[in-house]
Amino acid sequence: MSKNNYYQQVYDVTKKIPLGRISTYGAIANYLELGSARMVGWALNKSFSENGVPAHRVVNRKGELSGRIHFPSPTMMQELLENEGIHVENHKVQFFKDIFWDPAEEL
DNA sequence: GGATTGACGTCTG
DNA sequence: GCAGACGCCAATC
Structure with a gap:
């Protein structure tokens, strides 16, 4: 545990x-x-x-849910974001x- | 051990 | 303004 690796910091x-x-990925990477x-x-x-890493809160520079396809269900990511009050349409974050x-x- | 891929981003044409 | 190519660095095959 606590491997100070880059991905551990991303988590x-x-x-x-x-x-x-x-x-965004770039913001975190930067x-x-x-x-x-x-x-x-x-x-x-x-x-x-x-453990619970809200990866659904991380999107690409365009505000697209580019990682939705890697979720257990491609719609789960949008559902989670809308559940948090984030407006998502066409798999893209509104007011990104x-x-x-x-x-x-x-x- | 080498080659390819990967939830992206930035530059150049 | 849009399209295509390159670069990042590590993991996996």
């Missing part, structure tokens, strides 16, 4: 995402200085094997920039 940051907010957003997505892929949360804030 931590993702868990810190406030409810009703979302973050904050963790991982150097590449792909590692974040790849790490989140394994996140399902870990408005609910966007940057890990540097960590408020």
Whole structure:
């Protein structure tokens, strides 16, 4: 446990995402200085094997639910986001920039 | 041990 | 403004 690896930090940051907010791969990668957003997505892929990591709150730079296909159900991600009060349409987050949360804030 | 892939992002054409 | 190619770094085959 507590492997200070990059993906472990991704889990931590993702868990810190406030409810009703979302973050992006690039923002997390930039904050963790991982150097590449792909590692974040790849790490989140394994996140399902870990304890509750709200990976559904992490979307790509376009605000698209690009990772929905990796969920147990492709619609589960949208359902979870709408359940948190996030408007999702056509598998894309509405008011994305408005609910966007940057890990540097960590408020 | 080498090659390919991967929940993306940025640059150049 | 849109489309295509490259780059990141690690894991998996």
